[in-house]
Amino acid sequence: MVNKDQVSGVAKQVKGSVKEAVGKATGNRSTEARGKVEKAAGKVQKTYGDAKEKIKDAL
Template sequence: MVNKDQVKGVAKQATGSVKEAVGKATGSKKTEAKGKAEKAAGKVQKGFGDAKEKVKKAL
């Protein structure tokens, strides 16, 4: 089963990857940094969702 945090986390990672790629392609360090930050935030959110799912299964 997948929860909202997992889905939102994966979506943030994808958006961050796109922003990072656009930043690299255009030479915009600011856009690239924003993409990396969003990607990292997505990983954290997905990890939180994964942990919630493990707790839910354990109960």
């Protein structure tokens, strides 16, 4: 089963990857950096969702 944190986390990772790629393509370091930060935040949120799901399955 997938929870909202897992979905939101993956969505943030994708959005961050797109921002990072656009930043690289345009030479805009600020956009690239924001993309990396958003991608990292997405990974954290997905990991939190994964942990939540494991706890739920264990109970």
